[in-house]
Amino acid sequence: MPTHFRVVDLRSGPEAAPELHIPAAKSPEDAARLALGEGLVRSGHRDDLRARVYFQQEGQPTTMVRLYRRVEDRPSTSG
Numbered sequence: 318m319p320t321h322f323r324v325v326d327l328r329s330g331p332e333a334a335p336e337l338h339i340p341a342a343k344s345p346e347d348a349a350r351l352a353l354g355e356g357l358v359r360s361g362h363r364d365d366l367r368a369r370v371y372f373q374q375e376g377q378p379t380t381m382v383r384l385y386r387r388v389e390d391r392p393s394t395s396g
Contacts (some may be wrong), residue, residue, distance in 0.1 A: 322348035325369040345370035345382040361385025 322339040342348035349357045349368045357367050365386040373379045 320372050320374050322352075323371040324349050324352040325371070326353060326367075327369065328353070328367050345372060346384065348372070349384050356387060357384035358387050359384060361388070 320341070322342050322345065324337045324339060325334050326337060327334050337352040339348040339351050342351055346357060346359070348370055349355065353368060355367060359382060362385065366383060367386050368384045370382045370384060371379055372382075
C-alpha cells in the first residue's frame with residue numbers, strides 16, 4: 318500500500334501555511350518535490366525551513382519530517 322503524504326508549505330511562513338496532499342511518493346523529499354517543485358533536504362538552518370511532511374506507513378504512527386532549502390539554492394549574499 319503506498320504511503321500518503323501531507324506537505325505543509327512553509328515558504329511564506331507558518332501563519333497560513335497551505336497543506337498539499339500527495340497520494341503517493343517514494344519519500345518525504347519526493348513528496349515535497351512533487352508538491353512544491355523544489356529539491357529539499359532533511360537538515361538545514363532554521364531560516365531555510367521550507368516544509369513539514371507528515372506521513373504514515375501501515376501499522377506505524379504518523380511521522381513528521383522537516384525539510385530545508387539546500388545550501389546551494391540559497392540566494393547569494395555576496396556583493
